[in-house]
Amino acid sequence: MTRSDIPTDRATTYTPKARDTALAAFLAEQPAYAHATHVDEVRAREFSRLDRLGHVYLDFTGGGLYAESQIRRHAELLVSSVLGNPHSHNPTSLASTELVEHTRATVLEFFSADPAEYDVVFTANASGALKLVGESYPFCSGGRYLLTYDNHNSVNGIREFARSAGASVTYLPVGDPELRLDCAMVSEELERANPAHDNLFAYPAQSNFSGVQHPVEWVAEAHERGWHVLLDCAAFAPTNRLDLSAVKPDFVPLSFYKMFGYPTGVGALIARREALAKLHRPWFAGGTITLASVQGDGWHHLAPGHVGFEDGTVDYLGLPAVGYGLEFIGSVGIDSIHDRVVALTAWLLDAMRALAHSDGAPMVRIFGPADTLDRGATVAFYLLDPTGRPYDVDRMERLAGRVGISLRTGCFCNPGDGEVAHHITPDDMAECFVGQQSPVTFTECHDIIRDATGKMPNTMRVSLGLASNFADVYRFMAFAARFRDVPAGALSRM
Numbered sequence: 001m002t003r004s005d006i007p008t009d010r011a012t013t014y015t016p017k018a019r020d021t022a023l024a025a026f027l028a029e030q031p032a033y034a035h036a037t038h039v040d041e042v043r044a045r046e047f048s049r050l051d052r053l054g055h056v057y058l059d060f061t062g063g064g065l066y067a068e069s070q071i072r073r074h075a076e077l078l079v080s081s082v083l084g085n086p087h088s089h090n091p092t093s094l095a096s097t098e099l100v101e102h103t104r105a106t107v108l109e110f111f112s113a114d115p116a117e118y119d120v121v122f123t124a125n126a127s128g129a130l131k132l133v134g135e136s137y138p139f140c141s142g143g144r145y146l147l148t149y150d151n152h153n154s155v156n157g158i159r160e161f162a163r164s165a166g167a168s169v170t171y172l173p174v175g176d177p178e179l180r181l182d183c184a185m186v187s188e189e190l191e192r193a194n195p196a197h198d199n200l201f202a203y204p205a206q207s208n209f210s211g212v213q214h215p216v217e218w219v220a221e222a223h224e225r226g227w228h229v230l231l232d233c234a235a236f237a238p239t240n241r242l243d244l245s246a247v248k249p250d251f252v253p254l255s256f257y258k259m260f261g262y263p264t265g266v267g268a269l270i271a272r273r274e275a276l277a278k279l280h281r282p283w284f285a286g287g288t289i290t291l292a293s294v295q296g297d298g299w300h301h302l303a304p305g306h307v308g309f310e311d312g313t314v315d316y317l318g319l320p321a322v323g324y325g326l327e328f329i330g331s332v333g334i335d336s337i338h339d340r341v342v343a344l345t346a347w348l349l350d351a352m353r354a355l356a357h358s359d360g361a362p363m364v365r366i367f368g369p370a371d372t373l374d375r376g377a378t379v380a381f382y383l384l385d386p387t388g389r390p391y392d393v394d395r396m397e398r399l400a401g402r403v404g405i406s407l408r409t410g411c412f413c414n415p416g417d418g419e420v421a422h423h424i425t426p427d428d429m430a431e432c433f434v435g436q437q438s439p440v441t442f443t444e445c446h447d448i449i450r451d452a453t454g455k456m457p458n459t460m461r462v463s464l465g466l467a468s469n470f471a472d473v474y475r476f477m478a479f480a481a482r483f484r485d486v487p488a489g490a491l492s493r494m
């Protein structure tokens with residue numbers, strides 16, 4: 001399908017002229033957005049490639065975008081320095097060590113974390129940070145791993161470590177349709193820590209599926225009841241202030257590319273020093289020990305703090321770019337970024353709810369909160385045909401791509417939110433696991449469940465970030481509106 005194949009005559013409410021009127025109304029309704037004009041200047045200066053190349057980027061929860069100045073600063077550093085492997089005392093090695101340690105301090109400062117209380121372990125990504133916790137947490141028989149349904153698979157995967165150590169694994173379900181948790185149920189379960197053992201509670205500050213933001217107050221509540229807390233901030237940190245002087249989780253995994261696009265190979269585990277000291281690493285590697293011997297009875301001393309967790313050589317050339325990224329976000333202002341994306345999300349949710357076929361049938365079903373209360377700028381949804389049947393999401397992603405819109409479809413590595421959103425039962429899922437000889441893919445699972453039940457566990461997602469503006473969300477709505485009165489069966493011919 002080409003741009004001209006989409007029935008533009010149907011997009012009566014999304015014309016360029018209507019856009020000016022909609023923008024004026026939006027600015028009047030959203031003074032926080034209207035006042036943050038410096039972000040428009042940042043978009044024009046640092047992200048001009050978006051408009052120059054005709055991109056509407058709506059996958060910020062998948063990955064953030066880098067500002068041009070981040071890349072220039074990094075390139076300038078690299079061409080004007082000679083940097084060697086940090087594990088030594090020669091001048092080029094010391095120069096790298098200084099840059100790495102400066103970046104570590106910048107990370108703590110950005111999140112208002114007291115260096116006496118928190119340490120930063122650099123990893124390849126958020127999943128790498130989560131694996132460090134999973135493989136090293138003192139899970140044992142009688143201990144507990146408690147987690148919410150809406151965790152990313154890299155948090156779900158920790159259950160394998162918990163189970164193999166004999167700890168019990170308990171999931172707290174989200175409810176349909178808002179995909180939130182019942183706070184009373186969470187409190188009740190937090191009361192049940194086993195005081196004789198170690199107990200870990202894991203939840204996302206923001207779901208990467210529904211955008212739901214859970215109360216950060218659970219951190220203190222869980223601590224009081226004897227839990228360590230893993231607060232997954234991978235989807236939260238790019239557009240929300242994380243203040244570790246006010247909220248004090250034990251473990252915070254992050255991927256920096258989600259915050260500012262570049263570099264892509266660096267994440268962090270920000271950990272309370274006390275909690276980090278409780279972790280027992282299952283192995284040692286170059287760089288993580290003070291001393292090891294090949295003689296004797298397996299002698300080695302693990303280095304204290306972050307050193308004991310950074311296996312081998314850190315990305316010492318990439319790490320300075322993390323500092324530049326954080327400084328860039330700081331210069332724009334995380335609160336301005338937050339206010340802008342909340343305003344855009346409010347407009348988008350209203351526009352989605354209002355979008356209807358000629359007979360009044362809704363064109364959008366939102367999975368998760370339909371307003372901006374305690375939610376971030378990630379919106380999961382279906383586009384529906386006049387009979388209420390969802391359009392094929394793979395096809396939709398491709399059609400959006402043809403008009404320059406990057407959105408995401410699938411389950412977003414968040415099976416819990418997806419299963420509840422689409423009313424998938426344990427029996428439905430069993431079809432994809434029990435008795436299967438070879439691994440079933442997500443696409444095969446989708447087809448198995450659709451054929452057996454008519455349910456379609458595949459979702460569309462748009463997510464906003466630092467560089468998003470009104471024109472982006474408007475162009476997405478103009479695209480969606482073009483399917484007004486189009487039957488789902490007709491999509492494959494478009």
Ligand SMILES: Cc1ncc(COP(=O)(O)O)c(C=O)c1O
Pocket residue numbers: 061062125126127128152154204206207208232233234235255
């Ligand atoms: C909430 C959340 N946690 C963890 C991750 C894993 O991040 P990465 O793939 O960078 O390791 C993601 C990625 O989308 C996420 O959204």
